[in-house]
Amino acid sequence: MHWADYTAQRLIERGGRQVSASGITPSGDFHIGHLREILSAEMIHRACIDAGIESKYIFIVDSMDPLRRVYDFLSPEYKRYIGHPLAYIPAPDPDGKPGEGGNTYAEHFLDPFLKALGEIGVNPEVVMNHETYESGGFAEFIDSAITRKEEIGGIIQDIAGRDLGEDWFPYNPIGSDGSMDGVIVTGYERPFVHWTDSHGIDGKSDIRKAEGKMPWRIDWAARWAIHGITCEPAGKDHGAAGGSYDTGIPICRLLGGNPPDKIVYEWIQLKGMGPMSSSSGLTIGPMEALSLVPPEILRYVIARSKINRHIEFDTGGALFRTADEYERLVSNPTLVDEGMTKRQLVAAQTQVGAIRLSQVEPGSDPRKSIGGVSFSHLSMLAQIKSSDEDVWGSLNRSGHIQGEPSNSLVVRLARMRNWIGGAHFPIDAKIEIKKRISDEARVNIDMDGRKFLSSLSSLLSECEWSDEGINAAIVNACESAGIPIGSGYSSLYWVLIGRSYGPKASSLISEMDREGVLSLLGSA
Secondary structure, eight states, X not given: OOHHHHHHHHHHTTOSOEEEEEEEOOSXXXXXXXXXXXXXXXXXXXXXXXXXXXXXXXEEEOTTSBBOSOOTTSOGGGGGGBTSBGGGSBOBOTTSSBOOSSOBHHHHHHHHHHHHHHHTTOOOEEEEHHHHHHTTTTHHHHHHHHHTHHHHHHHHHHHHOOOOOTXXXXXXXXXXXXXXXXXXXXXXXXXXXXXXXTTSOEXXXXXXXXXXXXXXXXXXXXXXXXXXXXXXXXXXXXXXTTSHHHHHHHHHHHTTOOOOOOOEEOOEEEEOOGGGSGGGTOOOOHHHHHTTSOHHHHHHHHHTSOTTSOEEEESSHHHHHXXXXXXXXXXXXXXXXXXXXXXXXXXXXXXXXXXXXXXXXTTOOGGGGTTTOOHHHHHHHHHHOSSHHHHHHHHHHTTSOOSSOOHHHHHHHHHHHHHHHSTTSOGGGOOOOOSSOOHHHHHHOOHHHHHHHHHHHHHHTTSOSSHHHHHHHHHHHHHHHTOOHHHHHHHHHHHHHSSSOOSOHHHHHHTSOHHHHHHHHHHO
């Protein structure tokens, strides 16, 4: 079965309501890699619902995390906010300077990301971690961690192999200047942690308020207990031997919680092309990805891959192959067949699960996500038709749609035009109809190819000007010239677009003027 369904079946053994979770630190713009964790958790939540298990999905924002450094997109003025919780510092303005508006730094980066999640069908219960601290939700666990400081320190040292140092304390208070950096704990009298900050000022922090936070490894373990989390996939950095998952499980138990089973996912990375090459160090954000790719395809990229397999997100040629695979599976009503071998059955059931979990709306008909027009065909039309109205006219003539296009198809075309006009569209997928045959084409078309083109020209002058009629003419011309159909297509592509391969030739020619095609073929 699909990995999300398998995980749901394992969660049944825990009993009770399941709580899937993922989290993020809103320290800057989010990238496509963050979606691996989020969609993995959300798909497991969906699988639980589909299996009849009571479940909810929460998204924990690490808004209490401090600003760790002045990032490249920030002005030097942010230096004074290093060590301050992200929930309590101002959002950057367009120049990267601390803004004067009401938005916080955390909200500034979080809000567009949540919008992107909504567009791909992820609608979690959002938990702002600083609010849990403010409401006293961590107080009991902070007290327990301080009381059992030696045991927790021993777990971290033994499992992670880290030397914590003499000043280590399982709670980081906020000093007089609002920063957690350079603050030394001097004592504890519940509910107050006493401290001296880097300015030599003494003070105290109330553990019932957001006047400090626990270090990551303890904070993570505590939130499992606070929210009753039963499932939280983590990246391989946290899931590695000695990582924060391995220390979090015993710490959670020590704090009185029941930790989730360890689930580790491999990272998703961007496969570069042009300025997006890996050497540039650039990434693509979720909103940018959604401006290019239908949300179902974005979900499918993650749903189809085993959770422990690395994913390369390719906005180039592989995107066509991924979309074609998705469309082929969606269009096949009999993915699972009684005559399959056990291996084939497992693969087919996994594909069925991947398609189900790829839908933006749970339980919706996957065929509606295609809208009757394939990704490849829409790509071709978007390149050779200058206006959207011309595209709709073509689709009506070819029978792909009847009447006005659906809203989803309008959005798909807009995304396609963004992709074609942007930096991520693969060069070898660009289509430019030639007005005259190129010298390179003449060199690459041999005598048999010329015979084929001559025969095709004659057949095209009389055939029905439709995809089916033109395709039959191409096949017949190959037979007449006595050449393999692949060779015929190669010659034809050289004439039409100046290279040996391209989109479906009959579909491309049917969108062109008959006289223009015959003129091109004649010049060859």
